[in-house]
Amino acid sequence: MKPSVIDRLAAHAGTYAAAYRASAMPGTPRLSVAVVVCMDTRLSPYGILGLREGDAHVIRNAGGLVTSDIIRSLAASQHLLGTRSVMIVQHTRCGLMNTTDEEFRERLRAHAGADPDFDLGAFADLEASVRRAVELVCESPFLVHRHDVRGFAFDVETGELREVG
Amino acid sequence: MKPSVIDRLAAHAGTYAAAYRASAMPGTPRLSVAVVVCMDTRLSPYGILGLREGDAHVIRNAGGLVTSDIIRSLAASQHLLGTRSVMIVQHTRCGLMNTTDEEFRERLRAHAGADPDFDLGAFADLEASVRRAVELVCESPFLVHRHDVRGFAFDVETGELREVG
Numbered sequence: 001m002k003p004s005v006i007d008r009l010a011a012h013a014g015t016y017a018a019a020y021r022a023s024a025m026p027g028t029p030r031l032s033v034a035v036v037v038c039m040d041t042r043l044s045p046y047g048i049l050g051l052r053e054g055d056a057h058v059i060r061n062a063g064g065l066v067t068s069d070i071i072r073s074l075a076a077s078q079h080l081l082g083t084r085s086v087m088i089v090q091h092t093r094c095g096l097m098n099t100t101d102e103e104f105r106e107r108l109r110a111h112a113g114a115d116p117d118f119d120l121g122a123f124a125d126l127e128a129s130v131r132r133a134v135e136l137v138c139e140s141p142f143l144v145h146r147h148d149v150r151g152f153a154f155d156v157e158t159g160e161l162r163e164v165g
Numbered sequence: 166m167k168p169s170v171i172d173r174l175a176a177h178a179g180t181y182a183a184a185y186r187a188s189a190m191p192g193t194p195r196l197s198v199a200v201v202v203c204m205d206t207r208l209s210p211y212g213i214l215g216l217r218e219g220d221a222h223v224i225r226n227a228g229g230l231v232t233s234d235i236i237r238s239l240a241a242s243q244h245l246l247g248t249r250s251v252m253i254v255q256h257t258r259c260g261l262m263n264t265t266d267e268e269f270r271e272r273l274r275a276h277a278g279a280d281p282d283f284d285l286g287a288f289a290d291l292e293a294s295v296r297r298a299v300e301l302v303c304e305s306p307f308l309v310h311r312h313d314v315r316g317f318a319f320d321v322e323t324g325e326l327r328e329v330g
Contacts, residue, residue: 017323047211060226
């Protein structure tokens with residue numbers, strides 16, 4: 001039988017382990033930064049930002065939206081593991097720009113026969129979405145460090161990263 | 166003034182853009198897989214699994230826990246962008262194993278003067294946590310594909326990845 005995709009990914013891990021040096025891997029991020037990035041397949045925060053293992057916390061969900069779960073993750077990052085900066089990266093042509101919360105809810109309802117307890121978080125205006133994400137981090141009383149929180153838009157057609165001020 | 170860490174990361178993006186080829190970047194993941202991985206700084210799913218841009222959706226939070234936001238992201242991944250497999254990777258020495266939900270809640274309450282609307286999701290048993298994450302994906306009626314969902318534990322001391330059956 002042909003190996004499944006998960007079998008192939010797991011098999012790669014053996015090669016990785018052979019070259020792995022635990023001593024080079026601090027448990028707390030060297031750069032004291034957490035990056036929040038859309039899960040999109042075209043975005044690698046390692047490639048775009050030049051991150052290496054040990055540098056940063058990497059938090060990703062659909063959209064790079066700042067949900068309650070992202071605040072949980074950032075709270076753990078800052079309170080338990082000492083990060084002080086937050087960098088948010090959303091991008092052009094995001095899947096969340098192609099539909100609406102209402103359409104997505106109807107699709108999930110039709111599939112599951114029940115209403116989801118979440119909204120997709122669809123958005124039409126990328127810059128507004130990035131600004132909103134920055135605001136939500138800055139407004140959370142549960143975070144320790146909110147002075148260095150910046151938002152960016154990655155252009156999936158040119159590969160360029162632009163700060164949203 | 167010395168450039169901040171976010172300035173340095175954003176500056177790297179210029180180098181990346183110069184070599185970027187949009188044509189090599191499908192919007193839907195080539196391998197039709199979504200990986201859910203802890204945000205930990207020592208874990209790079211690109212390194213461990215050999216992923217490249219265009220291969221997979223990469224979803225990450227504190228712990229690699231399957232929260233409502235992860236189900237939202239997986240629902241977007243499957244309904245909107247056609248992924249069919251889910252691979253979950255948690256790891257040894259996770260920050261969520263060093264404290265309890267009660268301790269963390271007390272810490273946030275002391276900092277913010279208010280109760281958070283989330284729990285940390287602390288856990289003591291890594292294998293049980295991976296199994297629970299797999300179960301939560303398999304139990305969600307909002308996902309389309311739940312037949313190929315597998316959980317793994319990454320050992321941050323050896324670099325080895327082990328399936329949790």
